[in-house]
Amino acid sequence: KAGVTQTPRYLIKTRGQQVTLSCSPISGHRSVSWYQQTPGQGLQFLFEYFSETQRNKGNFPGRFSGRQFSNSRSEMNVSTLELGDSALYLCASSPDSSNTEAFFGQGTRLTVV
Amino acid sequence: GQNIDQPTEMTATEGAIVQINCTYQTSGFNGLFWYQQHAGEAPTFLSYNVLDGLEEKGRFSSFLSRSKGYSYLLLKELQMKDSASYLCAPRGSYIPTFGRGTSLIVHP
Numbered sequence: 001k002a003g004v005t006q007t008p009r010y011l012i013k014t015r016g017q018q019v020t021l022s023c024s025p026i027s028g029h030r031s032v033s034w035y036q037q038t039p040g041q042g043l044q045f046l047f048e049y050f051s052e053t054q055r056n057k058g059n060f061p062g063r064f065s066g067r068q069f070s071n072s073r074s075e076m077n078v079s080t081l082e083l084g085d086s087a088l089y090l091c092a093s094s095p096d097s098s099n100t101e102a103f104f105g106q107g108t109r110l111t112v113v
Numbered sequence: 114g115q116n117i118d119q120p121t122e123m124t125a126t127e128g129a130i131v132q133i134n135c136t137y138q139t140s141g142f143n144g145l146f147w148y149q150q151h152a153g154e155a156p157t158f159l160s161y162n163v164l165d166g167l168e169e170k171g172r173f174s175s176f177l178s179r180s181k182g183y184s185y186l187l188l189k190e191l192q193m194k195d196s197a198s199y200l201c202a203p204r205g206s207y208i209p210t211f212g213r214g215t216s217l218i219v220h221p
Contacts, residue, residue, distance in 0.1 A: 004155075033208060035211070041213070042200075042211055042212065042213035042214055043156070043200065043202075043211035043214075044211075045208055045209075045210060045211075048208055056206070056208050090155060090156070101146075101158050101161060102146075102158065102209070103158070104155035104156050104157070105155060106154070106155050107155060
């Protein structure tokens with residue numbers, strides 16, 4: 001069974017640009033959560049999608065958005081990038097919305113210059 | 114809101130036992146996770162406690178006291194490969210909130 005796949009693994013963008021990150025969950029998993037990880041703040045929850053609906057949202061500005069497709073694949077988008085958005089973005093999938101055990105992807109390392 | 118407190122860094126000797134503590138305050142409570150994260154890698158699931166008491170799984174055990182808002186992860190027979198960050202993550206509603214993690218350094 002394939003694990004959680006995130007693409008791309010590394011990305012360099014310029015301030016003001018926008019970026020889209022992709023996450024393919026484990027087959028059969030319907031819940032996808034996104035996290036931002038930085039050395040100073042640790043792992044911070046961005047949002048969770050279940051059956052194409054955003055179920056929960058963290059405390060991030062509206063520049064951060066996401067969506068989930070009918071095959072459970074998810075994308076997150078960050079518009080008007082800022083230097084502080086440089087981070088590791090992790091996606092986690094679980095079978096259902098109870099999120100008993102979340103499996104993480106390897107993450108996308110975003111650098112904003 | 115949620116507040117999670119765990120030590121920033123701990124060191125221990127190979128073969129020893131180490132206990133990583135975590136205290137938390139959450140709006141509601143629906144279980145607590147421990148994850149391990151090696152540098153440059155994704156977090157991997159270690160344990161999940163929803164009831165008070167000790168859950169043992171091989172060399173790793175996790176304890177929970179809901180009334181005290183307290184959990185610990187116990188690692189026995191430490192190995193060099195256990196050097197990693199250990200993340201405590203209580204779940205208030207649907208989603209676990211992660212602490213900043215405890216960086217464990219195991220030396221020979």
